[in-house]
Amino acid sequence: MTSVPVPGAQEAKMKKLIYVLVAVVALAAAFVGWRMMAPPPDDLDLARSKQTQAGMFTVAIAPESEPVRQGPLHSWIVTVTTPDGAPVEDATISVDGGMPQHGHGLPTAPAMTAALGEGRYRIEGVRFNMGGWWELKLAIAADGRSDDVTFNLVL
Amino acid sequence: MRPRLLTTGVALAALLLAGACKPSNLSEGEARVVATLSLAALPLLPADPSNRVADDPAAAALGEALFFDHDLSADGSVSCASCHQPTRRFQDGIARAIGIGEADRRTMPLEGVAWSPWQFWDGRADSLWAQALGPWENPVEHGGNRVALVRQVANAYRDEYEAVFGPLPDLTGLPEDTSPLGSESERAAWAGLTDDERGRVDRVYSNMGKAVAAFERTIAPVMTRFDRFAEAVAAGRRPEGEAALSDLELEGLKLFMGEASCVNCHNGPRFTDDHFHNTGVPAVPGLPPDRGRADAVAKVLADPFNCLGAFSDTTPEQCGEIRFMVRDGEALERAFKTPSLRGVAGRAPYMHAGQIATLEEVVDHYASAPEAPSGRTAIEGFVLTDRGRMALIAFLNTLEPMDGKASHVGQAPQEN
Numbered sequence: 398m399t400s401v402p403v404p405g406a407q408e409a410k411m412k413k414l415i416y417v418l419v420a421v422v423a424l425a426a427a428f429v430g431w432r433m434m435a436p437p438p439d440d441l442d443l444a445r446s447k448q449t450q451a452g453m454f455t456v457a458i459a460p461e462s463e464p465v466r467q468g469p470l471h472s473w474i475v476t477v478t479t480p481d482g483a484p485v486e487d488a489t490i491s492v493d494g495g496m497p498q499h500g501h502g503l504p505t506a507p508a509m510t511a512a513l514g515e516g517r518y519r520i521e522g523v524r525f526n527m528g529g530w531w532e533l534k535l536a537i538a539a540d541g542r543s544d545d546v547t548f549n550l551v552l
Numbered sequence: 553m554r555p556r557l558l559t560t561g562v563a564l565a566a567l568l569l570a571g572a573c574k575p576s577n578l579s580e581g582e583a584r585v586v587a588t589l590s591l592a593a594l595p596l597l598p599a600d601p602s603n604r605v606a607d608d609p610a611a612a613a614l615g616e617a618l619f620f621d622h623d624l625s626a627d628g629s630v631s632c633a634s635c636h637q638p639t640r641r642f643q644d645g646i647a648r649a650i651g652i653g654e655a656d657r658r659t660m661p662l663e664g665v666a667w668s669p670w671q672f673w674d675g676r677a678d679s680l681w682a683q684a685l686g687p688w689e690n691p692v693e694h695g696g697n698r699v700a701l702v703r704q705v706a707n708a709y710r711d712e713y714e715a716v717f718g719p720l721p722d723l724t725g726l727p728e729d730t731s732p733l734g735s736e737s738e739r740a741a742w743a744g745l746t747d748d749e750r751g752r753v754d755r756v757y758s759n760m761g762k763a764v765a766a767f768e769r770t771i772a773p774v775m776t777r778f779d780r781f782a783e784a785v786a787a788g789r790r791p792e793g794e795a796a797l798s799d800l801e802l803e804g805l806k807l808f809m810g811e812a813s814c815v816n817c818h819n820g821p822r823f824t825d826d827h828f829h830n831t832g833v834p835a836v837p838g839l840p841p842d843r844g845r846a847d848a849v850a851k852v853l854a855d856p857f858n859c860l861g862a863f864s865d866t867t868p869e870q871c872g873e874i875r876f877m878v879r880d881g882e883a884l885e886r887a888f889k890t891p892s893l894r895g896v897a898g899r900a901p902y903m904h905a906g907q908i909a910t911l912e913e914v915v916d917h918y919a920s921a922p923e924a925p926s927g928r929t930a931i932e933g934f935v936l937t938d939r940g941r942m943a944l945i946a947f948l949n950t951l952e953p954m955d956g957k958a959s960h961v962g963q964a965p966q967e968n
Contacts (some may be wrong), residue, residue, distance in 0.1 A: 436581075467588075467819070467820065468595070468820060468825075468826070469595075469598075470872045470873070470876065499816065501883065501930065502878075502881075502883065503878075504825075504827045504878070505876045505877060505878060506876050506877065506878045506879065507876055508875075508876065521872065521875075521876060522872055522875060522876025524876075526819075526825035526826065526827045527816055527817075527819060527825060528585070528588070528819065
C-alpha cells in the first residue's frame with residue numbers, strides 16, 4: 398500500500414524547504430558579515446592588570462600616551478608587583494605578541510629600555526600595523542623566577 | 553496556493569541575499585574603517601629629527617634643484633626625475649627602472665613618501681635623506697661617484713648650499729673619481745683619502761640628501777573621489793552628488809575591507825601599513841633571487857648614513873625604527889613594503905619588479921594566492937567572481953586624483 402499524498406502534506410514539505418532555503422541564505426550572509434570584520438571573541442579579557450600565568454606576579458600595563466593609534470611607535474609602562482602588592486625591582490621583561498586571528502607576530506621587536514623604580518619599567522618600540530585583536534605577551538624574570546602574562550588589546 | 557508560497561520564499565531568499573551582497577549601505581564597522589582610510593585622517597607629517605633641515609624651505613628649494621639636475625649623473629643624462637616623473641605620480645610606468653643601466657626593481661611613486669618610516673621596496677634606508685644617497689652612486693641609476701657629485705654641487709650650488717648648511721669644506725686636491733662603492737679604481741682612490749677628507753666629502757654628500765629629503769617632504773597625497781565619499785561617511789552624512797560611489801564601487805570597497813582582506817595591509821589614509829610582507833609575487837626569470845627585507849636588515853645596520861650614524865642630526869634615543877626593527881625570522885624572507893594604493897590605477901605595471909601587468913591580474917593573484925618563490929606568502933586567497941573582480945577594480949579607480957593632475961607639491965602641515 399502506497400500512501401496517497403494529501404495536498405496539505407505537500408504544502409508543509411514545500412514550506413519546510415523554503416524555511417531551510419531562507420535559513421541557509423541567512424547563515425551565508427551572517428558568515429560573510431563575520432568574515433568581513435573578523436571581530437575578536439565577545440568574551441575577550443581586555444583587563445590591563447593581571448596575574449601572570451603561574452601567579453608569581455601581578456602586572457599592569459599602560460600606554461605612555463593615549464590613545465594607542467595604529468601606525469606610530471609607542472611606549473608602555475609595565476608595573477610589576479608581587480601578588481600582595483610589593484613592587485618587584487630588577488626584573489627583566491621581554492616582549493612578544495601578534496594577531497591570533499591572522500597568524501602573525503608583532504611588526505617590530507619591542508624591548509624593555511628602562512627600569513623606572515617602584516616596580517615600573519618602560520617598554521619601547523611597540524607598533525600595531527593593523528586594526529583588530531592584538532596580543533602583547535610579557536615574559537618577566539625577577540629574583541631567579543620567571544613567569545609570563547598575555548594582554549589582549551583591540552584597536 | 554503553492555506557487556505563490558514558492559515565489560514568496562524565493563523572493564524572500566533573494567532579498568536576504570541582496571542584503572548581504574548589494575552594498576546599499578555600510579555597516580557601522582565598515583563605516584568606521586572607511587573613516588580611517590580618508591585623506592582627512594592623514595596624520596601630520598612626522599618630524600625627522602635626523603635631518604635638521606627637513607622643514608627648511610631654502611633646503612627644499614635646493615633639494616628640488618638637485619632632484620631635477622641631470623648633471624649629477626655619470627653622463628649628464630639622468631636625474632631623479634628621469635624615473636620619478638612629476639607628471640606620472642613620480643614614477644615611470646615601466647616594469648624595471650632605466651637609468652644608466654636597467655635596475656632589478658620598479659620605480660616607486662613618491663606621493664606621501666615622507667610619511668613612511670622605511671624607504672625602498674625592502675626598507676634598506678631608514679630616512680628619506682639616507683635613501684637619496686643611494687641612486688646617485690648606483691651604477692644602473694645615476695652612475696655617479698661621491699667626490700665628483702660633491703664637487704658638482706660645490707660648483708653649481710655654492711651659494712644655495714652655504715645659505716642652508718654653512719661654508720663648504722675645501723675640496724681641492726681630492727682625486728677626480730672617488731667613491732667607497734664604485735669601480736675598483738674609485739674604491740682604491742677612496743681608500744687613499746685621509747679620514748678627515750672622507751669625513752668632509754661625506755658631510756657634503758649627506759647634506760645633499762637632506763636637501764632632497766626636504767623637497768620630497770612637500771610631495772603630499774591629494775584628494776580623490778573616495779575621500780569625498782569617506783568624509784561624508786565619517787561625518788555621518790549620506791554621500792551624495794560628487795561624494796557618492798556607484799553600486800559597483802561600493803561593492804568593491806566592501807570586498808576590499810571584507811572578504812578580500814586587502815585592508816589588513818593596505819590600511820590607513822595612505823593605504824599602507826608601512827610594513828613588509830611576502831605576498832607570493834613571482835620572481836622575474838633571469839634576475840638574481842630577491843630576498844627583500846631579509847637582505848635589507850644588514851644593509852640598513854651597516855649604512856653610515858642611518859639614524860644612528862655620524863651624519864644623523866639626532867640622538868640614538870630618537871631612532872626608534874632602526875632600534876626596534878625585527879632583525880630575523882622567516883617573515884622577512886621575500887617581504888616587500890606595502891605600496892600605497894592612491895593613484896594605483898594610473899600607474900601600471902605593478903609589484904616590486906613590475907611582475908604583474910594589470911589590476912585584473914593583481915586581483916586574480918590575491919584570489920588564487922600562489923606559493924611564494926621563497927619564504928611563505930601571507931595571502932590566504934578568497935572566492936572571486938567576475939563581478940567581484942570588476943568591483944574591486946572600480947573601487948581602486950576611485951583612488952585617482954579628483955582633478956586628474958599629478959601629485960600636489962606644496963608645504964604639508966608639520967609635526968614639531
